[in-house]
Amino acid sequence: MTESRLRTFIAYVEDLPGVLNRVTSLFRRRSYNIESLAVGRTHEPGVSRMTLVLEADDDGARRIEANLYKLVNVLRVEDTAQRATVARELALVKVRANAGSRPSVMQICEVFRARVIDVGPEALICEITGQAAKIDGFADVLAPFGVLEMVRTGAVAMVRSAETSERDLVDEPPGARDAA
């Protein structure tokens, strides 16, 4: 038994009504708490891609994968723990900033490679992209100025290099063959 930790799964699903509901219902029913979930189209028509982050140990991860495969509309699942992956999240942060504090906030943005996308007399909106930890750090540093609002997309992830693409969706066998 391994430690539980946050894991990122990528699920390619058929772009049909109710499929998101089927996936989230599965996690609810099996008592997994979804940390984040991002859904969007892929370059292939009719296929959507979900990036799910949730807490699981190794056995749990295998069962999540196997349970996802049991959904008829799920085409393929990748547990990114098995592969070299890049993951990114986007956040918008509205932070209190007047004429006096604005330069400090903007300096912090520069350090974090965040962009200021809206400036008002009393607040700024910053846009930041990166791994979850970087965004956490950004929010911490801004906290003393007064964070008024924050929204995060949740992670999207992609396996490095050309080792995978949606073109393999039909050919790849389900990943639970070495379940034990």
Added chain:
Amino acid sequence: MSAAPDRRTGELAGEWTGERTGAQILWEALRREGVEVVFGYPGGAIMPAYDALLDSPIRHVLVRHEQGAAHMADGYARASGRVGVAVATSGPGATNLVTGIATAMLDSVPIVCITGQVSSHVIGSDAFQETDITGVTLPITKHNYLVTRADQIAPTIREAFYIARSGRPGPVLVDITKDAQQRKAEVAWSETPVSVNLRGYRPEHTAGDADLARAAAMIDAAKRPVILAGHGIVKAGASALLGELVERTGIPVAATLLGLGGFPASHPLSLGMMGMHGEAWVNHAIQEADLLLALGMRFDDRVTGNPATYAVSAKKIHCELDPAEINKVVRVDLALVGDVAQTLRALLPRVARAERRAWIDRIAELKGDSAVRDIQRMPHDGRLFAAHVMHDLWRITEGKALVVTDVGQHQMWEAQYYKHDHPRKLLTSGGLGTMGFALPAAIGARFADPGAEIWVVAGDGGFQMTACELSTVAQEGIKLCVAIINNGYLGMVRQWQEFFYDGRYSATPLRSPDFVKLAEAHGLTGLRVTRREEVEGAVAAARAAPGTVVIDFRVEQEDAVYPMVPAGADLHDMIRRPSPIVETADD
């Protein structure tokens, strides 16, 4: 319709082209799946389908409550191995199916439920009898569909049947809007069946060579192995292969509740049922084993007791079709994911012949040590024990009847004392434990196996949950033998209250109608048995009667099922039979 359908063979033949209503397409699609009988109840949103039913060769059985329809489809599927079909209208008709669908889901039974839905243009408007039944049944179906167009009906039915019966079977619901039933679509059925194209659904798995070799080595090395035979053996039709494996390796077989009959109970290496109400020697053998070979079972909590102390000295090989079951409850050393029959076929030539005398002797010793209530020697003091009834029923029917049980004490007594030698001869709700299952499931089984001697074994509580289906029995002219094990309590709950709640009987004393008169009110025969010596005559009379006979067995009121592993306790930590009841080891 160009070609007349062959009703008996259900051949997927005959050209069928031109424009048809969705309702007509529905029945033709069902016929092409080999459906001969459906169980259902009409209502507003399914009326177009019911109108077209009159022109279909498919037989319809009118139930008295839609829960019964789902259980009938389930019983039909369990008894035949084919897909059972239930039909209901929208809203309450559909929601009444829910218990039956969940029952089929937990026991992996292939059924297809067809429900009517309000017309597509009013979906979402809280229309009369509108329920989001695909939403409701999402977690209790293998898959479900909402069909809003007539031209989608045929391919959807094809997919639904394929999904229901393939891989690990399960229930599929197809919700069809009223306008989809009414509208017309162009159909062009040829001689060959329409192919199914489900790109994300790959239900088949095959165990790899290396794993099979490892399994064989583990089996050969085992000194104290036990086979755990589950429902998968029955479903995969793997009984003969299991028999071969046992003959070859000399490994004894313990069965789950749903695995009973998958291996002959009369075989010397059959241990009997494992788990909460398994005999003590079975559970002790599992706890002492050095290898568990789990075949088509899922380590249900009723089977393992406390998983932390479950068979700790045993290596575990899990042969299972569903990868999601691996390491779910019990961590295993090796998983062979695939159809259990296929796995056994591949495994058989790889394992060595062995006898394992010492281990068999040890189990015999455990069996001798574990007390068994010897039914024949139980005192004849005027009291009638449920165990008497089960034992006598087994003896008189020579163990050949198809028995459909409800849920509760009688279910466990049946499992303990009716020794099943053949698969698909015990139908029972294991996973969900659905009271009210027995009578409707037996009606379904009757259509699957018209020649079988069918016994319904139910408690006085569960029987009343679906007793309305006696009307269905009467209307359809169905022959069943019904044994009501009537103890005046919700017996299993009462037993738990006795053991774990200081005997405080909360809401378990139960007053029932006069079951003899109830049977008679339906035009059926009712008998009452209060003494042991009346059992034989009543059973014989029920068997001989042309129609359905209901026997009200008035049994000992506060009897309990022994042994018992309390929920969550260690498997070896059983509550044993109390001393006042005569026990011997030579059962």
